[in-house]
Amino acid sequence: MAVDTSPPPLSVTELNACVSPSAQRPVKVTTFREWVVSNQIGISLTTLSMLLAVHHLYPSLAPYTTPFFQLSYYQPSQGVYIQGKDDIYFVVSSIFAFTAIRAMAIEWVFLPSAQWLGLKRKASVRLAEQAWMWIYYAFFWTFGMYIWSQSNYWMDFKAIWAEWPARGVTGSMKWYLLAQLAFWIQQIFVINIEEPRKDHYQMLTHHFITSTLLASAYIYSFYNVSNVVLSLMDVVDLLLPTAKILKYIGFELSCNIAFGVMMVVWAVSRHISYPLLLWSIFKDVPDAMPYGCYSGTTAEMISTNGYPDKITHLFYPFLDLDGPICMNRTIKWIFLSFLLALQVLSIIWFTMVIRVAVGVLRTGNAEDSRSDDEEEEELDIDSLPKDAPNGSAVSADVSSAEFRRSNGPSSARPRRTDRKALLGRIGCDTRT
DSSP, X not given: OOOOXXXXXXXXXXXXXXXXXXXXXXXXXXXXXXXXXXXXXXXXXXXXXXXXXXXXXXXXXXXXXXXXXXXXXXXXXXXXXXXXXXXXXXXXXXHHHHHHHHHHIIIIIIHHHXXXXXXXXXXXXXXXXXXXXXXXXXXXXXXXXXXXXXXXXXXXXXGXXXXXXXXXXXXXXXXXXXXXXXXXXXXXXXXXXXXXXXXXXXXXXHHHHHHHHHHHHHHTTOHHHXXXXXXXXXXXXXXXXXXXXXXXXXXXXXXXXXXXXXXXXXXXXXXXXXXXXXXHHHHHHHHHXXXXXXXXXXXXXXXXXXXXXXXXXXXXXXXXXXXXXXXXXXXXXXXXXXXHHHHHHHHHHHHHHHHHXXXXXXXXXXXXXXXXXXXXXXXXXXGSOSBOTTSOBOOTTOOHHHHHHHTOGGGSOOOOOOOOOHHIIIIISOOO
């Protein structure tokens, strides 16, 4: 008699589990980057709240927690602040504060506003990011220009170096420089937790150079030149988000005007005024700041020898703020090289903008090569059927690029041949 070796029949529950699309769908694993993005508000506010609670509940620990919340090293007799190691704590707390404020502004204010305007998911995210950048630069460029306009070096680059190496600085200048330093360090964090852009490594290089320059210039008492550099750079970073925001909300003519103003201001501030500042460093520094070593306490010259040793003197201000601080040709060229590196990056980006303009004049077609997202179409996933013909669920992660490839050349972005306004072609005209 034959033995029945076939498997026992499956129950209805087991059959449903086998054919259910949800059973076949892989479980999405949350990466560490995604976890940080989702919890950055909680992490930042929890950290700051714990510090604040310790500060108020344990008065004996106030000397250790106070530097997180207020500027340190005030000199009542002179009415100024000086540098010190406790400034690091203020920068750290400011990094957490910027992270929390940025995330709350984007998620609670700008994203809902963008969605209320009817923008799709990617466009809403981009609008929210640009809105935050506009808020930041609107405040800090205005504040920086106020400090510069009230100074003795207003529109006089040579006067920038007159008071060096005096360590005393006003409270507004100290807060401005430390907050800017915290912001740029926080920007390094931001671009590494967000989706990478085309110019990711250029931006990462820019942020590292800027952070290093700001920190080193602060320690070397180069307050004035830091204020001027930031003011010249920040105005462009204010006008570019302005143009992009106008584009997203549909004000095409206003966007064209803002983009045109941005290009002119970029050329003047970054490629005329900024090189003039670099020339002042090259030419005026040896006259206004005689080479030698100075007392970190009295700012008086203690030696005409600017090279007391081979390398260690470069780090004197980092090791002991009250110790000697030296100025020589090597130190001048170190700072000048970093500033020139920023100019090179700025030229690269401005060249990309010019390339777009040339492309418009030659072919009538333009695409902003500095960004990979502002002008891209995105697939409206909500318009797709929930289930494909074979019964499997459609993945919500389908990208517009894959959609275009799967539909052949006919679904690619059409090449526009109409010759509209130049600035509209560069970034303000919405693709159809």
